[in-house]
Amino acid sequence: MLARHDEHTTAPPRVDHLLIAGLVKPGARVLDVGCGDGALLQLLADRKDVDARGVEIDRDRVNACVARGLSVIQGDADQDLDAYPDDAFDYAILSLTIQATRNPKRVLANLLRIGRHAIVSFPNFGHWKVRARFFATGRMPVTEHLPDTWYDTPNAHLCTIKDFADLCRLVDARVERAVAFNTSGQQLGTWVRMPLTIHNLLGEKAVFLLSRHPAEK
Amino acid sequence: MASVSIEPGRKATSAPAEAPSPEIVKRTALEEALSPTSPSVTFPASDPLELDCGQLLGPFTVAYETVGSLNAAKSNAVLLCHALTMDQYFFRTNPVTGKPGWWTDMIGPGKPIDTDRFYVICANILGGCMGSTGPVSTNPATGQPYGLDFPVITIRDMVRAQVRLIDHLGIDKLFAVVGGSMGGMQVLEWASHFSERIHCAIPIATAAWHSAQNIAFHEVGRQAVMADPEWVQGRYLLSERVPRRGLAVARMAAHITYLSEAALHAKFGRSLQDRDARTFSFNADFQVESYLRHQGSTFVDRFDANSYLYITRAMDYFDLAGEFDGVLANAFRGTKVRFCVVSFTSDWLYPTHENRKIVQALNAVAANVSFVEIESDKGHDAFLLDEPVLFKTITGFINSAAARHGIAPARSAA
Numbered sequence: 001m002l003a004r005h006d007e008h009t010t011a012p013p014r015v016d017h018l019l020i021a022g023l024v025k026p027g028a029r030v031l032d033v034g035c036g037d038g039a040l041l042q043l044l045a046d047r048k049d050v051d052a053r054g055v056e057i058d059r060d061r062v063n064a065c066v067a068r069g070l071s072v073i074q075g076d077a078d079q080d081l082d083a084y085p086d087d088a089f090d091y092a093i094l095s096l097t098i099q100a101t102r103n104p105k106r107v108l109a110n111l112l113r114i115g116r117h118a119i120v121s122f123p124n125f126g127h128w129k130v131r132a133r134f135f136a137t138g139r140m141p142v143t144e145h146l147p148d149t150w151y152d153t154p155n156a157h158l159c160t161i162k163d164f165a166d167l168c169r170l171v172d173a174r175v176e177r178a179v180a181f182n183t184s185g186q187q188l189g190t191w192v193r194m195p196l197t198i199h200n201l202l203g204e205k206a207v208f209l210l211s212r213h214p215a216e217k
Numbered sequence: 218m219a220s221v222s223i224e225p226g227r228k229a230t231s232a233p234a235e236a237p238s239p240e241i242v243k244r245t246a247l248e249e250a251l252s253p254t255s256p257s258v259t260f261p262a263s264d265p266l267e268l269d270c271g272q273l274l275g276p277f278t279v280a281y282e283t284v285g286s287l288n289a290a291k292s293n294a295v296l297l298c299h300a301l302t303m304d305q306y307f308f309r310t311n312p313v314t315g316k317p318g319w320w321t322d323m324i325g326p327g328k329p330i331d332t333d334r335f336y337v338i339c340a341n342i343l344g345g346c347m348g349s350t351g352p353v354s355t356n357p358a359t360g361q362p363y364g365l366d367f368p369v370i371t372i373r374d375m376v377r378a379q380v381r382l383i384d385h386l387g388i389d390k391l392f393a394v395v396g397g398s399m400g401g402m403q404v405l406e407w408a409s410h411f412s413e414r415i416h417c418a419i420p421i422a423t424a425a426w427h428s429a430q431n432i433a434f435h436e437v438g439r440q441a442v443m444a445d446p447e448w449v450q451g452r453y454l455l456s457e458r459v460p461r462r463g464l465a466v467a468r469m470a471a472h473i474t475y476l477s478e479a480a481l482h483a484k485f486g487r488s489l490q491d492r493d494a495r496t497f498s499f500n501a502d503f504q505v506e507s508y509l510r511h512q513g514s515t516f517v518d519r520f521d522a523n524s525y526l527y528i529t530r531a532m533d534y535f536d537l538a539g540e541f542d543g544v545l546a547n548a549f550r551g552t553k554v555r556f557c558v559v560s561f562t563s564d565w566l567y568p569t570h571e572n573r574k575i576v577q578a579l580n581a582v583a584a585n586v587s588f589v590e591i592e593s594d595k596g597h598d599a600f601l602l603d604e605p606v607l608f609k610t611i612t613g614f615i616n617s618a619a620a621r622h623g624i625a626p627a628r629s630a631a
Contacts, residue, residue, distance in 0.1 A: 029583075051585070053585065053586075059589075059590055059591075059592060062588070062589055062590075063589050063591070063606050063609065063610060065587075066557065066587045066589050066610050066613050066614055067609040067610055067612065067613035068613055068617075069613050069614065069616060069617025069620075070587070070617070071555070071585050071586065071587045072587055072588075073558075073576055073580070073586060073587060073588035074588050074589060074590050075576075075588070080577070080580070083577040083578075083580040083581050084580050084581065084583065085581060085582070085583060088583035089583070
């Protein structure tokens with residue numbers, strides 16, 4: 001068991017983290033690419049007893065993760081995933097990071113190669129507020145969830161839920177589950193009950209559970 | 218590998234196992250080399266060490282220090298591997314220099330490697346000159362110092378000697394093996410050849426091989442020693458001579474590689490030494506010259522020139538991938554060891570990219586690895602200095618691994 005470090009876990013877990021934790025099977029091997037301060041890894045270690053590993057590009061965050069006892073390496077999703085062998089993990093997670101990679105297609109393909117499942121969350125650029133801001137101002141939208149100006153943002157490859165679904169088809173990923181959240185963090189209905197277009201309009205961010213093997217559950 | 222034996226009935230003779238009294242009388246390096254104040258164990262000629270070069274070395278002695286106490290389960294032992302010119306005196310006062318132990322910032326009661334919790338062992342390396350068998354030791358075949366008759370050893374040979382010591386201490390599995398620089402190379406050897414005997418490995422500011430640049434700097438040092446007429450083909454001890462000039466120059470050159478340009482600039486800049494103007498001579502006008510000369514001359518008082526040749530050679534020969542068909546990842550295949558790799562931004566001797574190669578090899582076998590690059594302008598030496606981020610990293614990693622292996626926190630430790 002990992003030692004618990006309560007001083008880091010006082011903040012309530014993020015809704016997308018809770019959803020991801022719900023998707024991960026107990027005891028699984030998990031790689032969180034772009035693990036930030038390690039909140040999701042800690043949640044997974046504490047609640048699901050997973051073998052949790054992380055990759056993070058920001059040196060200070062890596063140091064903080066390792067200092068709290070997490071197995072995290074300083075690295076870059078665009079460069080350092082190539083070293084991992086196929087099927088090294090049960091889940092390869094990319095949490096709110098794909099939009100900041102240089103080559104999202106390659107990163108996604110790598111996730112599906114090294115993980116039996118990939119879990120990807122991202123901010124939805126198709127959200128109505130983003131569209132409205134763009135329509136009204138004619139400038140790159142700045143919203144509460146995408147607060148950076150175009151010249152300051154690390155988000156080089158923002159996409160909509162529809163765009164991401166297209167990319168999944170392109171890399172032969174099977175979508176096992178997809179969930180969108182509104183701006184209050186509430187989960188929208190599943191695909192069956194609500195068409196993709198509505199998710200793309202109302203979802204502020206989305207979480208996709210993917211697998212590489214079309215036949216595999 | 219053939220040299221590894223865990224049979225308990227080994228006929229080894231132990232020197233005093235008790236810690237030396239605190240009021241150590243300062244001793245010369247030669248006295249310490251031939252008869253260390255620290256505990257030591259001598260393995261008889263009938264139980265020699267099989268070396269990479271093919272020779273058998275025996276009898277051989279391993280001098281070591283321990284701090285803390287071994288718990289009943291013998292599960293809290295930490296082996297510390299020292300760097301090129303260090304020794305077993307990581308905690309207690311060095312009997313030759315009279316200076317405090319070299320890693321008291323990292324190891325001690327309440328420190329990141331807490332001696333109230335862990336039993337920390339550090340052995341003088343094979344080939345060293347602080348009590349373990351090396352070129353200063355007496356060659357039983359001649360009754361004279363080995364000198365250049367000492368076999369050329371490798372990092373792996375050093376580790377083989379450490380394995381013997383761990384066997385002798387009755388420890389089956391080490392909780393951790395820790396070391397920086399050349400110590401990190403030993404950690405990597407442990408993790409690749411004796412992985413079943415360690416839980417975690419902490420290689421710091423190191424590399425899985427010696428680069429051409431590393432070898433080049435070492436060759437400068439060796440040539441400086443060998444160019445000194447007092448070296449007399451390595452037989453200087455017989456005529457009570459010491460190649461002081463050569464060894465000092467070797468140390469000066471090496472010392473530059475342990476620092477960074479920023480650190481040198483911050484410490485000295487172009488400041489003059491005890492003078493207001495240039496003297497238009499080759500005196501040590503600049504502070505940096507005076508500093509290096511001081512480093513060189515004090516080093517000579519505590520280190521043996523032939524030892525320096527042998528140890529630098531061992532480092533140059535180090536190429537872990539070369540021991541595994543040229544594929545570094547093969548060194549770690551199937552490993553259960555938890556790794557924590559640490560590098561420093563301004564270390565140009567064993568730079569981050571060399572440490573990252575180790576991490577990538579570990580990733581290639583999906584090993585459990587943490588990797589931290591620490592921002593520091595202190596160069597390679599940063600690992601020995603007061604670097605709070607290093608301490609936090611090691612504390613977090615050790616505590617997490619110890620909890621996983623059921624080692625009690627310090628207060629309730631056995």
